[in-house]
Amino acid sequence: MTQELIIGGIVSVAFTRRTMGIMFTSIYDILGKNGADALLYNAGRNVGRAFVEKEKEITKSENIELLNKCIQIDIDAGFGKFEYNVDFNKFEGEVKLYDSFLAKSWIEFTKKKQEYPVCAFLAGYIAGIIESTFRKKVVVEEKECIALGNKLCLFEVKKHIFGD
Amino acid sequence: MKKELLDNILNDLKNVVSIEASAIVTRSGLLISADLPQNMGGETFAAMSATILGAAETATLEMKKGVPERVVITTEEEKIITVGAGEKALLVCITSDPNLELVLEELEKAAEKVEKIL
Secondary structure, eight states: OOOOEEEEEEEEEEOHHHHHHHHHHHHHHHHHHHHHHHHHHHHHHHHHHHHHHHHHHOOOOOOHHHHHHHHHHHHHHHHHHHEEEEEEETTTEEEEETHHHHHHHHHHHHHHHOOSSSOOHHHHHHHHHHHHHHSSOOEEEEEEOOGTTTTTTEEEEOOOOOOO | HHHHHHHHHHHHHHHHHHHEEEEEEETTTTTTEEEOOOSSSSHHHHHHHHHHHHHHHHHHHHTOOOOEEEEEEEEEEEEEEEETTTEEEEEEEOOOOOOHHHHHHHHHHHHHHHHHHO
């Protein structure tokens, strides 16, 4: 049996940035920007929701405390450094992500700036995290992206038209 | 306000042709308005519709055949029809109406209204 990679007590797998870049650019090549954004946002949201539900179960924490635990795990896992500047009464605001692993993967593989933001998976992931933590539906849209040449990836958070 | 107007478009559509489910979705797969059966997952339906239309666009552009006007998926019982509604959205419906021409015509009209609102 091959040796498993264990990170934080969880069986994990590791990909190089180049591999991530190939995977994600291939999805965009086949589905186009809109199709890939739709697929990856949805996938990211499901991952975010599942992650929060698991953390909730393990840590028994809620709301901001739960969110902060999740943010720290993401930072430790190498997703990048998240900064949530969101009003959790209105569910409006922004999330800054420094060193997005996804945007950096694109650059690593393509060696050039992109024409559009590439972190739809992470936009969905942030939406899933907020939705599962606070039980409110939100829409998250990437406004700036390292892959576009910006210094960081900036995600706008808005309350979903369907509310709860 | 916009949400009400968009909901009305889906209601009007259902009054003209036989529609089992319909939704207005952003091009990137977010649900804006929907008239779906309770057992249907709106979010997944929305994401799938946008993904299918996106893939169809990539395919036709790759073949240098322009932008697809619509995607029609035909099953034994029904058709799933997706049409673009301007740059921002798309309109998708599930129908078993035998008069496909009429459905397409009404869908195009509805899509134009959606485009104007958004």
